[in-house]
Amino acid sequence: MIDEAIGRAFAPAAAAVAEGRIPGATLGIATADGRRAVRVTGMAALLPEPEPLTEQHWFDLASVSKVIATTTMILKLAEEGRIDLDRPLTDAIPDLRQYDVAGAPERRLTFRDCLAHRTFLPAVEPIYTYGDDPDRLRAFVLQREWRHGPPVYSDINFILLGIAIERITGSPLSAWPIGPGLGFGPPPGPAVATEACPWRGRVMKGEVHDENAWALGGAPGHAGLFGTVTGVLDFAAGLLDDSGASPFMLEAIRTPVHEHRTSGWERRFDGWPGGDSCSGETIGHTGFTGTGLWLDFGRGIAWTLLTNRVHPTRHRETEIMELRRATGDAVITAWDEVGPDRPGA
Numbered sequence: 163m164i165d166e167a168i169g170r171a172f173a174p175a176a177a178a179v180a181e182g183r184i185p186g187a188t189l190g191i192a193t194a195d196g197r198r199a200v201r202v203t204g205m206a207a208l209l210p211e212p213e214p215l216t217e218q219h220w221f222d223l224a225s226v227s228k229v230i231a232t233t234t235m236i237l238k239l240a241e242e243g244r245i246d247l248d249r250p251l252t253d254a255i256p257d258l259r260q261y262d263v264a265g266a267p268e269r270r271l272t273f274r275d276c277l278a279h280r281t282f283l284p285a286v287e288p289i290y291t292y293g294d295d296p297d298r299l300r301a302f303v304l305q306r307e308w309r310h311g312p313p314v315y316s317d318i319n320f321i322l323l324g325i326a327i328e329r330i331t332g333s334p335l336s337a338w339p340i341g342p343g344l345g346f347g348p349p350p351g352p353a354v355a356t357e358a359c360p361w362r363g364r365v366m367k368g369e370v371h372d373e374n375a376w377a378l379g380g381a382p383g384h385a386g387l388f389g390t391v392t393g394v395l396d397f398a399a400g401l402l403d404d405s406g407a408s409p410f411m412l413e414a415i416r417t418p419v420h421e422h423r424t425s426g427w428e429r430r431f432d433g434w435p436g437g438d439s440c441s442g443e444t445i446g447h448t449g450f451t452g453t454g455l456w457l458d459f460g461r462g463i464a465w466t467l468l469t470n471r472v473h474p475t476r477h478r479e480t481e482i483m484e485l486r487r488a489t490g491d492a493v494i495t496a497w498d499e500v501g502p503d504r505p506g507a
Contacts (some may be wrong), residue, residue, distance in 0.1 A: 163500040164191060168199040170496035174488035175467065179204035183480050184452065186215035186354070187469045190391040191493065194402040194462030200391055207355035209365050209474050220349035220388045221468045222356050222371050224449030227387035228320050229415075230397050231346075233426030235327050235338055236273060237411045244330055247274040247414075247425070254326040258304050268308060273326070276319035277426050278419035282310040283318040290361075290377035299378055300325055313420065317374065317384040324383020336381040341406075343393020346381040353388070356451050358474045371451050371472065385449075391468055398457055398464035415445060416459065435483060437490025439498075450476075454486055458494065465493045 168191050175187035186204030191197075200217055207213040223230065239245050245254060252258050252269050259266030267282065275281050292302055303321055324335055331337075336346040347353075353368035361373060370376050372385040380386050389397075400406015401415075414425040422431040427445040430436060436446045441460030448454040452471030457464040467489050471480040 164193065164197045164199045167191065167493070167496040167500045168201055170499075171465070171489060171492040172201040172203075174485055174492055175201075175469070176203050178469075178481070178485050184469045184471045184482070184485070185473050187467065188215065188217070188219075188221075188391045189489065189493075190395045190466045190468075191497075192395040192399045192402065192464045194399075196399070196403070198395060198399075200395075202391075206352065206470070207365070207367065207473065209355065209358060213352075213355070215354065216352070217391055218351055220351055220353045220368075220390055221453055221470070222347075222354065222366070222449075222451045223387045223389050223394070223453050223468075224372060224385050224451040225317075226389075226394075226447055226449040226453050226455055227385050228383070229426050229447045229455070230344065230389070230394070231335060231338070231340060231387050232320050232323050232327070232383040233277060233415065234340075234411070235335065236277065236323055237414050237425065239327070239330060240273070240414075241408060241410045245273055245326070247277070248272050251276070251322055251326055254329045255304065255322070258322075259307070261305065262307075266307070267310075271322070273323065274419060274425060276323050278423045279315050279319055280313050280420040280423070281316060281319055282313070283308050283316045284311060285314045286317050286374075288373070289321075290373040294377060296377065296379035320384035321374070321378070321382050324381075327383065334379070334381050335383065335386075340387070341393060341396055343390040343396060345388060346386050347388050349388040351390070354468075354470045355473045356470060357472045357476055365474065391466060394455060394466045394468070395464070398455060398466065401457055402459070402462055402464055416443070435486040435490070437487045437492075437494065439491045439494035448486065452480070452482055456490060461494070461497065463493070463497055465490070 206215040348368040355367040356371040375385040436456040443460035444458040446456035452469035
């Protein structure tokens with residue numbers, strides 16, 4: 163019955179494509195007992211040449227990279243005893259704000275602070291405008307005296323975590339084995355187009371859309387991962403059935419740390435992108451390019467909505483928030499109506 167469920171759940175995305183709000187959309191559903199279903203519609207690219215979207219296309223996952231890649235890597239290092247999540251980042255990055263070792267507040271930030279966005283760091287900074295050398299830009303991130311503000315969702319948190327991973331392992335994030343259908347670019351198969359970028363002067367396709375990720379070499383901690391719908395569902399299924407995560411990791415990603423945030427993920431809260439129908443045991447994350455992944459542990463079901471809503475430009479209204487919420491509600495409503503215990507389900 164999962165095919166019946168996804169048929170109903172795909173209606174909001176299909177309507178968004180038909181109405182021209184987004185070029186294309188893929189919805190994938192996976193269950194804890196191993197069932198899968200995928201639906202695809204629309205275009206992988208409108209420019210420079212039209213290209214239909216398929217299940218084999220690789221999406222720029224944008225900030226979904228934070229949970230699939232960086233959070234997973236950090237938690238594995240913690241489980242191995244190579245870091246303590248509640249210790250300062252300086253355990254891995256001793257030169258963080260090295261010209262003010264006594265007073266710099268950045269030196270007191272912990273790994274868990276950054277995972278849960280429980281810091282004073284800004285949401286984003288146009289790091290790419292400060293130069294074009296990835297190593298120099300990393301040094302800029304480490305030595306900058308960041309402006310203070312209330313805790314917000316911050317790319318800077320995860321850029322710092324990415325640098326910490328590089329320091330601890332001696333390798334770039336792209337060297338980590340993430341799994342089939344997932345990897346830092348360029349992807350090995352057909353890629354979904356994102357933005358016609360004014361700065362780079364071309365449609366981004368198979369290259370990371372995020373300007374800072376591109377300038378930092380394509381595999382920093384906050385963005386840069388590409389994935390197929392199968393790759394994303396494989397990752398989600400590994401969390402649902404425990405085959406891809408230890409009890410330590412599952413507890414970390416499901417336990418609240420700061421407001422509605424866990425270590426890396428969001429938990430359900432009123433008005434969140436996963437919709438209102440999922441259980442309180444649901445976590446998720448979105449990506450700027452139009453991607454998202456949600457897991458309802460209470461029901462044993464996960465779904466990923468992958469779109470190219472920034473193609474050919476981010477500067478238009480796509481109603482992506484409304485689409486994500488409608489899709490989440492449709493997935494849960496359809497699944498509850500079909501029912502995992504219904505005969506033949």
